[in-house]
Amino acid sequence: MSGALVFYSAVDNGPEWQAALAAAAPGLDVRIADPADGTVEGDPADVRYALVWKPPHGFFARFPNLKLVVNLGAGVDALVARDDLPDVAITRLSDPHMARMMASFVLFCVLRHAREIPTFEKAQRERRWHYVHPRTAGEIRVGVLGLGELGAAAAQELARQGFDVRGWSRTAKSLDGVQSCHGMDALAGFLADTEILVVMLPLTPETRGLLDAAHLALLPRGAKFINVARGAVVDEAALITALASGHIAEATLDVFATEPLPSESPLWGMDNVLVTPHLASVAIPASAAAQIADNIRRVEEGREVLNRVDPARGY
Structure with missing residues (x-):
């Protein structure tokens, strides 16, 4: 060469x-x-x-x-x-190794919330024996926001595990095992029907701050939130407020508006948040x-x- x-x-x-x-x-x-x-x-x-x-x-x-x-x-x-x-x-x-790495990390995050692991971690810290009856994967609605190469791989892996997977993208996509919708007109309905949201959107002028307080409020109360895309897609202050109020019950966050996440961020001290250092896929x-x-x-x-x-x- x-x-x-x-x-x-x-x-x-x-x-x-x-x-x-x-x-x-x-x-x-x-x-x-x-x-x-x-x-x-x-x-x-x-x-x-x-x-x-x-x-x-x-x-x-x-x-x-x-x-x-x-x-x-x-x-x-x-x-x-x-x-x-x-x-x-x-x-x-x-x-393809990046896609597999991302899909496996997303699967871990979804399973962690679907099987109520944070609840058991909290009970252990408090020395309480606390039973929550498991739900089957098919009973749990997982929404993948963004169906690009990595989003599609993650959505299809979740579908293979039996979850009820829905996907949203800017333009129409068709994926086996995934109920897909597209366009801004479909976003509100998609969020309202999602129990575990996985954010996988690229950061563009259109997606920056897309998940603001109004959009986060569309999620059902008690929803779980996972972000493996870019921190700036989400209004971080609004997310913190939603987590503090319980509207969003738990979150797994791999990306943040500022990285490394500043030591003064409230996210570090929230026991319903898992912080990981931007390593979902490399x-x-x-x-x-x-x-x-x-x-x-x-x-x-x-x-x-x-x-x-x-x-x-x-x-």
Whole structure:
């Protein structure tokens, strides 16, 4: 392969990605940028490709011959919101291992709420023997808000486990075992009929703050809330109020408006909330490197790349 690829991430393992890309694309010159300031050794004119997660402002301008930017993950909101994006093809990772990891995490969250585990944890802390009769999965209505690649995988895994799964998306989707609806006109009815809500929407101008106090109030009293998408899709203050009042009985939150979650956030101290540090699904170098190599070959051959992002649309 001609040219070089620059890797930037302050949180991912650069040498691990370097090794995976060397195996998937022999001959590709992979250069790891300094996570502190984004500087990289070698002639910037050699760089044709960038694999990045939240690089510093102005990072892309250093590479005059850039042809492809790969976002280091499935969520691209942080990338497309920038005002310094180059006019080149931009792609996201679409790794089946990421989808399986997300589906398994969502299944864990749903099962935790469906089987009343937080109730038993509280009873244990209080040294009380507390029995709650289990319900079958088919009696429990789970709503998946967002049926993109990861949302669809999670919804179908829940359906395979026997849950009564409903899905909402911006445009029409058809998934085996999932009752689907679409469009803003259908959102209120979808929320009102959901016992366990799983938020899996991308963050776009249309979805930012979508789950505000009015929409959260549409959930049945005692509903359970799971967010594995982006924190800014939810009005966090409104969610805290709903949790404090009991309108939303429990929540599992993997994402937040500000990350890391500030120590002063009330969410840390709420015994009906489980906080996890944005780990529901992560990119796996060994499996994702192959699709990155494929897209580099497509660029070199003048073909259309796969999993292309439309910055104007936000995903």
